[in-house]
Amino acid sequence: MQRRDFFKKSLAVAGAAAIGSSLEAASQPITGQKVSQVAFPQKRPMITYSDRPPLLESPRNVFAQAITPNDQFFVRWHMPEIPTHIDLKEYRLKVNGEVEKELSFTLDELKHEFEPVEVTAVLQCGGNGRSAFSPIAGGIQWGNGAVGNAKWKGARLRDVLERAGIKKGAHWIGFNGLDNAAYYKTPNFVREMHIEELDDHVIVAYEMNGEELPYLNGYPVRLIIPGYYSDSWVKMLSNLTLTTDYQKLFFMDVAYRIPDNDCECEEPGSHKKVKTKPITTMNVKSMIGYPTNDTKVYLNSHLTVRGVAFDQGKGIREVQVSIDGGKTWEAAILDDGKNGRYSFREFRYTFNPSKYGKQTIMTKAINKAGEEQPLAKEIKWNHGGYKYNGIDTVTVEVV
Amino acid sequence: MYKFLLAIALTVLSLSAAEVKEDMQVPYIPYEIKMGEHFDVVQAQCLICHSFGYIINQGPQSKAFWSGKVQKMKNAFGMDITDEDAVLVTEYLYKHYGNGDDK
Numbered sequence: 001m002q003r004r005d006f007f008k009k010s011l012a013v014a015g016a017a018a019i020g021s022s023l024e025a026a027s028q029p030i031t032g033q034k035v036s037q038v039a040f041p042q043k044r045p046m047i048t049y050s051d052r053p054p055l056l057e058s059p060r061n062v063f064a065q066a067i068t069p070n071d072q073f074f075v076r077w078h079m080p081e082i083p084t085h086i087d088l089k090e091y092r093l094k095v096n097g098e099v100e101k102e103l104s105f106t107l108d109e110l111k112h113e114f115e116p117v118e119v120t121a122v123l124q125c126g127g128n129g130r131s132a133f134s135p136i137a138g139g140i141q142w143g144n145g146a147v148g149n150a151k152w153k154g155a156r157l158r159d160v161l162e163r164a165g166i167k168k169g170a171h172w173i174g175f176n177g178l179d180n181a182a183y184y185k186t187p188n189f190v191r192e193m194h195i196e197e198l199d200d201h202v203i204v205a206y207e208m209n210g211e212e213l214p215y216l217n218g219y220p221v222r223l224i225i226p227g228y229y230s231d232s233w234v235k236m237l238s239n240l241t242l243t244t245d246y247q248k249l250f251f252m253d254v255a256y257r258i259p260d261n262d263c264e265c266e267e268p269g270s271h272k273k274v275k276t277k278p279i280t281t282m283n284v285k286s287m288i289g290y291p292t293n294d295t296k297v298y299l300n301s302h303l304t305v306r307g308v309a310f311d312q313g314k315g316i317r318e319v320q321v322s323i324d325g326g327k328t329w330e331a332a333i334l335d336d337g338k339n340g341r342y343s344f345r346e347f348r349y350t351f352n353p354s355k356y357g358k359q360t361i362m363t364k365a366i367n368k369a370g371e372e373q374p375l376a377k378e379i380k381w382n383h384g385g386y387k388y389n390g391i392d393t394v395t396v397e398v399v
Numbered sequence: 400m401y402k403f404l405l406a407i408a409l410t411v412l413s414l415s416a417a418e419v420k421e422d423m424q425v426p427y428i429p430y431e432i433k434m435g436e437h438f439d440v441v442q443a444q445c446l447i448c449h450s451f452g453y454i455i456n457q458g459p460q461s462k463a464f465w466s467g468k469v470q471k472m473k474n475a476f477g478m479d480i481t482d483e484d485a486v487l488v489t490e491y492l493y494k495h496y497g498n499g500d501d502k
Contacts, residue, residue: 036428038426038428039426040425040426041423041424041425048428048452049452049453049456050428050430050449050450050452050453050456051425051426051427051428051450051452052425052427052449052450053449053453054425055452055453055456080448080449082425084422084423084424084425085422085423131458135498136457136458136459136460136498138457138460138464138468139457140453140456140457141456141457141458181448181476181477182447182448183447183448183476183477183478183479184477185476185477186448186476186477187475187476215423250475254475269500
């Protein structure tokens, strides 16, 4: 099914390329993929791109609600060997490197020796929506659902590091988890953060929506960096290592990078090496959770469009909806925002479909800095297919 | 096959309330990959680190893309493969998951 979509898309690309400049760099991501018949541990059946390492996407209807249930939360691992058993008697979070005193904490110590803090924050893969790009960008062809929003509880990373004593010359924090490669030579999925990026919202979380973290979402502890793409939210966190200098790491220097220019874009097919930068903070985005493309609605019935909107934490100001193909836009009703600026905001918009046939619904989020979601066709291409945030579009049939 | 998958699904669902105290069983999914020349090399090499799903869900790509992926697996991730076999894997990938751009 997914391959058929790819072929359709690749034919469309070939056709457009033949005409020349009419080629658009992005359309809508693939949607409506079937969930797998096989469920993963602690998960309902999800769209499954790979079992090893596990890559699971949430179906669109999950985004009709502000909090994403743990058992439908997307999953993305980089390494094939994930521990299948965590013994809490053995588990330690180690703090080492440029610290006054190397320390290690049990899960219980993390829970009880540090002030617990909560933050509701969106976790989104940098490649979410990658399947929208033409020509097809490198990487897993995610649809819309490599994103979720949860209430995380944990200890402040700063508190944990300060317990060990941050040495004056320490500038970088390295994060490593318990997942491993199949080859000894494969670089570990280690991420680094400059110590200046460390604020009180960055936590080592041991709770997700009031429960312990699902195994596939990083049990027992994962890093939470609100506002940032999920590439640095290391799962099954085992080591915090402070260093004076930036360590050269594959997953920092090669993966999860975009062109370092104003449009964050490049010419497809050009083999010129462009200067790149990490993807870092998320751009403004909305997604429709209901209805979906296979929904049929009755003429003149009461149709309430529901969805979510978010950005990097500047805050959502408005979500607008268009039911006339983008000619006119009307404001949707936003929730009260009580989950904070890093959370999904829920929106709804009601109308009565008044014509038989196809009815397109488009949603556009605007944040408090005035940044707007662009039309898909306005989005420029990058080779990794990162940071797609085109105006979301769903087409229903009015019967 | 369907019944077999359903049986796995039900088994796994019944475990879903458990905490991570027992061993977690991550299911195996038999992705339908295309058969063809040099498939044996692909199976022997690629499955060490990842599923066939990881390949087929990249979408159709150019020869340069697939060659680049194989080189990344070898040079960055440490895949133990001869230069000859790397060429065979690239040929297989481009033949079955290519986009017609053979540069």
